[in-house]
Amino acid sequence: MTTQADKHPSSSHYDIVIVGAGPVGLMLSTCLARWGYKIKHIDNRAEPTPTGRADGIQPRSLDLLRNMGLKSAVMAHKPARVYEVAFWDPPADGKGIVRTGTWASCPSFIDARYPFTTLLHQGLIERVFIADLNKNGVQIQRPWTIKGFTSNEKENPDYPVTVDLEHVDGTSKETIKAKYLFGGEGARSFIRDQLKIGIKHKDPIAYVWGVMDGVVKTDFPDIKMKCTIHSEHGSIMVIPREDNMVRLYIQIASSTDPNFNPRTTATVEEVQASAKRILQPHSIEWERVEWYSVYPIGQGISDKYTLDHRVFLGGDACHTHSPKAGQGMNTAFLDALNLAWKIHAVEAGFADRKLLETYEPERKDVAETLLSFDNKYAKLFSQRPPAANEVAAATSQAANTAGQSEENQFIKTFKESCEFTSGYGVSYKPNAINWSPAHPAQSHLIRPASAALIPGRLFPNADVTRVVDANVVHLEQEIPLNGSFRIFLFAGNPAVTGQAVRDLATNLQKKSSFYATYARDDIDQVSHHERHNPHSHFFTIATVVAAPRASVEIARDLPPLLARYRDHVYADDRWDRRVPDAAAAAHAKMGIDQEKGGIVVVRPDGYVGVVVALEEGAETADALNAYFGAFCAKELGATQAQL
Amino acid sequence: MTTQADKHPSSSHYDIVIVGAGPVGLMLSTCLARWGYKIKHIDNRAEPTPTGRADGIQPRSLDLLRNMGLKSAVMAHKPARVYEVAFWDPPADGKGIVRTGTWASCPSFIDARYPFTTLLHQGLIERVFIADLNKNGVQIQRPWTIKGFTSNEKENPDYPVTVDLEHVDGTSKETIKAKYLFGGEGARSFIRDQLKIGIKHKDPIAYVWGVMDGVVKTDFPDIKMKCTIHSEHGSIMVIPREDNMVRLYIQIASSTDPNFNPRTTATVEEVQASAKRILQPHSIEWERVEWYSVYPIGQGISDKYTLDHRVFLGGDACHTHSPKAGQGMNTAFLDALNLAWKIHAVEAGFADRKLLETYEPERKDVAETLLSFDNKYAKLFSQRPPAANEVAAATSQAANTAGQSEENQFIKTFKESCEFTSGYGVSYKPNAINWSPAHPAQSHLIRPASAALIPGRLFPNADVTRVVDANVVHLEQEIPLNGSFRIFLFAGNPAVTGQAVRDLATNLQKKSSFYATYARDDIDQVSHHERHNPHSHFFTIATVVAAPRASVEIARDLPPLLARYRDHVYADDRWDRRVPDAAAAAHAKMGIDQEKGGIVVVRPDGYVGVVVALEEGAETADALNAYFGAFCAKELGATQAQL
Structure with a gap:
């Protein structure tokens, strides 16, 4: 991906100013730094959390840290x-x-x-993120604080946010122009106060x-x-x-x-x-x-997470609750992750700016659920x-x-x-990225929600065998958190789906398909060894064949477009205790027919976006075009006209 | 364990001089450094292997690296x-x-x-060991070489070995007095040549x-x-x-x-x-x-691995073969591991010096098997x-x-x-540490070899639940490689074995038992948090109860001696696909009766030493006394006389 850092008009222009280097700020910063954004990240503490504070990493958060390649650094501390x-x-x-x-x-x-x-002590977790940030050239500026900000998209559509920063002892000041400002300052958020966003108390106790x-x-x-x-x-x-x-x-x-x-x-x-x-x-x-x-x-929830989709809040600035359920840091991580990929999708030219409007409803709904749970739990506890x-x-x-x-x-x-x-x-309700019958994409190939694959819920876990090297792998972890949508082609029985798979590849290559529209500019110069994004920065395709590994020949069985993702071709041949009688356990766990297959589009943050049947002809690709068309920046899918 | 480093008469006196910082030298050095020995470790290369050379870590070697806490550092390189x-x-x-x-x-x-x-590239593996050595205060002295040595136990029983070392450019020299000298210099070993030890070629090709x-x-x-x-x-x-x-x-x-x-x-x-x-x-x-x-x-095997049990050889200095089976580094690791714990057992006062005589036969026999395999394999390959x-x-x-x-x-x-x-x-033949009917320990409670637990073979893998924290753990990894013998008490059904377990504890506390004889000098000052060696540096006891975790109360169910190892009490309540119908899978995998239990003594390097039935009275402890008595430095087991 082109680095955004060298594209700014001056050294005081940034993509984003992040205030607060606790879990929410660090997760946001780490994602955006990896994806090439120019970040001003400040914290008013002289050093990372020395002792105490949050310490519980929930199972799904550990999956996330692994997907970022940070899990082993966390586990090295022997939590x-x-x-x-x-x-x-x-x-x-x-x-x-x-x-x-x-x-x-x-x-x-x-x-x-x-x-x-x-x-594990929060300070050790913070340091894992900080080490990763440093590798990507971002240093937390400490101890600095925010003194004021304005946001005006009409006056300055490119860098609408102006932020005044100051060393905590007042000896030094900076004024920054930015595309975004993020408040991850904790419960007593200055940014939230300045925006005059109120806090609602679910429970007055x-x-x-x-x-x-x-x-x-x-x-x-x-x-x-x-x-x-x-x-x-x-x-x-x-x-x-x-x-x-x-x-x-x-x-x-x-x-x-x-x-x-x-x-x-x-x-x-x-x-x-x-x-x-x-x-x-x-x-x-x-x-x-x-x-x-x-x-x-007390239990509190912020009325708004943003007013203008330029200045955002997340983490404790948005929701406070008792520590007993161990949810604080985990909710913070997911706030940041949700916002990070959406900012990236918009700024990299993939998604319409409206995508940012899904941040608040998705995350506020989770916070409401959390508070309602905490409320019940805390009362019982006392x-x-x-x-x-x-x-x-x-x-x-x-x-x-x-x-x-x-x-x-x-x-x-x-x-x-x-x-x-x-x-x-944790799940997200229907919207442009989480398909439902009310979604603009209307195709008889788009499946209704099944028990296993519900848009807005996490993509399930499954073991499969990677074809090129026979490694047994965790399918859900195979595509790293890199901002790309994950297209899982469950190819079913190759003898049955051969034509449908070839048709899919053909239609993805049509000029106005979601896939071809977002092809890389440098597609002809991409290294032979690029595993995840050989054609597009916004998509990775993984193909799972319902057959034993030794029977799969990638070059013979898959069209070149799919075969190019040779490190993402898997055999669904691992036994799974949860579906002990299934011949193709991953297909079975997903509720996908092991003969006919199907396509699962997974958002960059791991949640299912849409599930589409795999059929011969152009309709499968058209259904995908319609799904992505609901939030992509460019027009998609008028395939016939543009061919 | 008392550090040996400060016990030497002068700064040029060492416990051991190790020549060569390839896999065999580094494994030996790393073990002995952790256990407190003073080491002079030299290598004639200016830096670790920069490229190429050995690169295959076999499954059992990965277990070993994990047991040493080094696996994650190896895996961090994404091999x-x-x-x-x-x-x-x-x-x-x-x-x-x-x-x-x-x-x-x-x-x-x-x-x-x-x-x-x-x-993984050998140089990266070497660096994992070198980092661990540095933590324990050992630096590899480079580029230095050995110019000569003598060994005379009669003249100098404490430091019989004199070694002349020199910087490769001849600018600097040192003469070292040491208890041991180890040649891990590879196929063209200077030390082997000086000892005039010949090489036999299994296959002249x-x-x-x-x-x-x-x-x-x-x-x-x-x-x-x-x-x-x-x-x-x-x-x-x-x-x-x-x-x-x-x-x-x-x-x-x-x-x-x-x-x-x-x-x-x-x-x-x-x-x-x-x-x-x-x-x-x-x-x-x-x-x-x-x-x-x-x-x-060519295929070669050294006629001897030592002449006097003071100057030892290991790794490629003892055996060369084709690279195809990927065994070089793994065999080197196990040579070093075998020697390391034996040197430690002798020098720490636990074992009779004769224990060192088991190094050559155990490891030479493995090398013979390797060469015979390589021979067959290489011929077919060509x-x-x-x-x-x-x-x-x-x-x-x-x-x-x-x-x-x-x-x-x-x-x-x-x-x-x-x-x-x-x-x-890889397995070792009967001797003083690998029980067989010919062993001096003769008790009707010592079991004949079973399919699962054969003295001289590795202790099998098993999943169990640790009682104190309900963590699901790998039993075989629970006791780290720390030089201690591992005593696994499979306690069977507590209702059946209660008295036998209490009797065992009582008899272990008798003055002349192997356990009490080797009690720590500082036993009264040991920290409440010491997990592995609260009573003795030479033994760790792990108790596995054939019952669900929630039913086990350590303080109620175990006598204080065993309860003290509270982090090493496990419930055998995990389902295992290899014994799907067993109520107590770990017992079943070991071939141990889930009602009556049994005791497995595992050598510090993970190989089964002896298996003893668990019975009421003193005979179980007596059988263990007899086993350890075969190679311990102090006299054991005359319990009646000394009580």
């Missing part, structure tokens, strides 16, 4: 992994606490590659929480598990951490308390004393306290459990198995929420 | 992975070559965690090979697979590499040729022209040649294939499935050798 959550409550007949049940953090009904939550990271010596057996503990002395949440550390969350006050004061505080010693009481009859002693903080928190019969049921083995015993409301809510908290349940 | 080997031969009816079959590089009958060969690493543009479809290609124009072997590179091995001459000259050579252009002819009808062009070398090679009926059988699909078609001798040899080449088939 704790939470596979199960344990619930502790007072026994029916006495004092202290007993374990009343455990539940998988990411149960097997969710098809996750990494069915655990990864716990506010809480004061204490949080403590440290190394403990204890005989509490679940100290390396995530635990929610209710006792007659109060409630606490235990989260294991790297380096033998453990995090304790303790609720210090609630606005439902008489005489609630949001400035209520508690010392380290008070919280430790409280934890000791709650954990009785188990002992706990601190060898070291790494971090301690007390903070009031309530006193449980009835004697619940405990009796829970202490029996059966309590660990769904449906075999009566469960209390807390456990039930928790289970229901697993899919959402893992990240796999 | 090529070979899952399948393709065989190409001339068609029966014409010119050129056709694929006559493919075979898994590490077929599923081998229970490998990583069923592929990892291909010698070959001249050309090897070329480069980036090519080709339409040969298997360029990313390992291929053995025979054609009317000669034979070639293809090995994929990282960074789009490919390695070609081509046999230039054989001593069976008329007028064979071991100094026969060939230019890059000649080898390329030859490759072009062999690959017809496919095209191949070089974009870049990274490395090219021509070398004569022969002209195949008969028409073989091709017909092979070109049909059935050729890919074992036993369904007649196979030519080459494919058959290859298949038979898979277990050996993967590293999982």
